Amino acid sequence: xxxxxxxxxxxxxxxxxxxxxxxxxxxxxxxxxxxxxxxxxxxxxxxxxxxxxxxxxxxxxxxxxxxxxxxxxxxxxxxxxxxxxxxxxxxxxxxxxxxxxxxxxxxxxxxxxxxxxxxxxxxxxxxxxxxxxxxxxxxxxxxxxxxxxxxxxxxxxxxxxxxxxxxxxxxxxxxxxxxxxxxxxxxxxxxxxxxxxxxxxxxxxxxxxxxxxxxxxxxxxxxxxxxxxxxxxxxxxxxxxxxxxxxxxxxxxxxxxxxxxxxxxxxxxxxxxxxxxxxxxxxxxxxxxxxxxxxxxxxxxxxxxxxxxxxxxxxxxxxxxxxxxxxxxxxxxxxxxxxxxxxxxxxxxxxxxxxxxxxxxxxxxxxxxxxxxxxxxxxxxxxxxxxxxxxxxxxxxxxxxxxxxxxxxxxxxxxxxxxxxxxxxxxxxxxxxxxxxxxxxxxxx
Numbered sequence: 001x002x003x004x005x006x007x008x009x010x011x012x013x014x015x016x017x018x019x020x021x022x023x024x025x026x027x028x029x030x031x032x033x034x035x036x037x038x039x040x041x042x043x044x045x046x047x048x049x050x051x052x053x054x055x056x057x058x059x060x061x062x063x064x065x066x067x068x069x070x071x072x073x074x075x076x077x078x079x080x081x082x083x084x085x086x087x088x089x090x091x092x093x094x095x096x097x098x099x100x101x102x103x104x105x106x107x108x109x110x111x112x113x114x115x116x117x118x119x120x121x122x123x124x125x126x127x128x129x130x131x132x133x134x135x136x137x138x139x140x141x142x143x144x145x146x147x148x149x150x151x152x153x154x155x156x157x158x159x160x161x162x163x164x165x166x167x168x169x170x171x172x173x174x175x176x177x178x179x180x181x182x183x184x185x186x187x188x189x190x191x192x193x194x195x196x197x198x199x200x201x202x203x204x205x206x207x208x209x210x211x212x213x214x215x216x217x218x219x220x221x222x223x224x225x226x227x228x229x230x231x232x233x234x235x236x237x238x239x240x241x242x243x244x245x246x247x248x249x250x251x252x253x254x255x256x257x258x259x260x261x262x263x264x265x266x267x268x269x270x271x272x273x274x275x276x277x278x279x280x281x282x283x284x285x286x287x288x289x290x291x292x293x294x295x296x297x298x299x300x301x302x303x304x305x306x307x308x309x310x311x312x313x314x315x316x317x318x319x320x321x322x323x324x325x326x327x328x329x330x331x332x333x334x335x336x337x338x339x340x341x342x343x344x345x346x347x348x349x350x351x352x353x354x355x356x357x358x359x360x361x362x363x364x365x366x367x368x369x370x371x372x373x374x375x376x377x378x379x380x381x382x383x384x385x386x387x388x389x390x391x392x393x394x395x396x397x398x399x400x401x402x403x404x405x406x407x408x409x410x411x412x413x414x415x416x417x418x419x420x421x422x423x424x425x426x427x428x429x430x431x432x433x434x435x436x437x438x439x440x441x442x443x444x445x
Contacts, residue, residue: 001137001398012037012392013087015075015111017068017102019044019053021279022116022143023093025379029388030057037392041086043071048283068094072105085109089139089395091388092116095189096196100125107136112395114388117143118205119414121197126414127443133407141391141403142410144206146340147213148386150373155342155351155358158371159214164362165347167215170326173341174207175334181312182258183276185332186232187299191308198421199310200227201414204330207340208420209413211318211326213405214344218322219412220432225420227314231333237304245305248294258303260294316420338380355381415439 014030014037016023023044030037041063044050054064063086065071075086089112092102100120103113113133119142120126133140146152159167176185184190190202200208212220244250247260256262264277268290277285280299294300312332319325342358344351349362356375361368376382394402418439419430 001139001400009035011035012089012395013040014038014392015041015043015071015087015090015106016053016093017043017071017090017106018093018095018116019046019049020093021275023091024053025384026091026093026114026388027053027057028378029385029392033389036389041065041071041074043068046282052283068098068102068105072109075106075109079109085111088112089114089391096202097121100129103129104132107132107138107140110136110138112139112391114141114391115143117145118197118201118417119410121201123415123418123439124443126411126418127440130407130411139391139394139398139400139403140407140410141387141394142209142405143387144209144405144410144413145380145383145387146206146210147383147404148390149381149383150376150386151353151355151358151381152210152383153386154371154373155344155353156214158351158360159344164349164351164360166322166324167344167346168324169345170211170214170324171343171345172207172211172326172328174204174328174330175336175339175341176203176330176332177337178257178333178335179263180276180337181332182232182303183263183279183299185310185312186258186303186306186308187260187301188279191306191310193310199312200225200314200316200330200421200424201417202310204314204328205414205417207328207330208316208318208417209410211328212413212416215320215322215324215326218320218324220318220416220419221321222319222429222431223316223416223419223423224429225314225316225424227311227330227424229309229312231312232303232306232308234304237302241302241304245302246294246300247302248291248300250302260300264299265290265294311424314424318416318420 016027016039019042027039030039039057042053042059043065045066078086090106092115094102099115103115107113119129185199190196196202240252241250247253253259268277268285269287273285280293281289314330316328339355342353348364352359357370357372359368359370376385378385390403400406415436419432419435423430
């Protein structure tokens with residue numbers, strides 16, 4: 001694939017589709033490094049969020065759209081009239097169930113695509129997305145940000161070096177965080193499977209991906225999984241809460257760890273207008289709009305009265321073609337917020353890490369070395385920055401290999417996640433190759 005920019009001083013141009021938390025995080029790179037990339041068009045349905053984003057990036061009013069469909073229409077018209085697209089690449093950060101149709105549409109126009117995780121919410125849509133990306137022959141980046149943080153890049157370098165011998169077993173824990181889970185998976189956009197997907201997919205597909213990456217070129221052969229929604233159910237509601245359905249009117253609000261007042265209102269009243277309060281209102285959160293939302297919106301509802309249905313704990317066991325094994329745990333009830341705990345066991349040593357530092361022990365010498373990779377800031381320990389920076393450079397040079405993965409590998413790790421959920425639901429060990437064979441046959445039928 002030929003380079004996009006022959007003049008290295010010319011920035012890559014980006015379209016941001018979805019200007020919420022994820023779109024904003026990726027677009028920050030354009031503000032920090034304007035010589036590298038520039039946001040030239042956006043699509044966002046929320047008026048205040050759209051206006052603030054457009055102002056921050058100085059986007060021309062003619063290239064600010066309410067919907068991705070309007071943006072696509074304008075792009076097609078521009079291509080037909082002046083013979084070029086609106087930009088070099090698009091960042092797709094809309095709701096999960098929309099990913100496939102947006103990626104398909106813009107890939108068909110020749111845009112390079114960075115898509116937030118997961119790639120899609122159904123097996124059929126994942127396979128259709130793979131087909132669309134391959135047919136378009138574009139650069140494709142996936143929001144598996146764990147791969148791109150300085151911490152995980154440094155750990156991966158040790159894994160792939162072979163200095164500790166063969167990787168035999170991995171133990172990986174995702175501590176979601178008690179109030180993070182309540183925010184996103186009980187009250188939030190990922191609370192109901194029919195509106196998004198199961199929580200292993202929406203929260204932890206990049207955990208499964210990085211396990212597969214560390215153990216490659218071996219591939220998953222068998223998978224089993226167990227999990228359920230244990231606590232955030234109506235029958236678990238404390239009797240002393242009575243008939244209250246909202247935190248603002250609950251008699252035990254002060255003693256409840258999931259109080260919406262504690263999670264959203266109190267931080268804002270103390271001047272903290274960042275996550276998670278920033279995600280629940282259109283525009284900048286303040287005491288008035290947060291209070292109104294807690295009175296009327298989903299984020300003010302009692303966690304035991306919400307209509308969530310996704311798992312709050314799940315374990316996954318994977319056997320690989322090399323004979324290696326991996327176990328993964330996702331759990332809501334932790335004080336840590338997404339600070340993964342990892343143990344990698346090799347024939348000649350081990351790695352133990354906590355997302356900030358990792359310790360490498362060589363059994364042959366008895367020596368242990370502590371690694372403290374620099375956190376470059378931004379989300380996921382610098383992973384958000386690492387991904388968008390790598391994607392921009394891949395687009396500039398026309399080199400998919402810079403991203404360290406491609407659409408085929410992305411699909412493979414997603415298929416492993418779907419296989420794990422199939423195991424959980426049906427209570428059986430799933431053969432990964434057979435599972436993929438059946439899925440592809442059904443999709444092509």
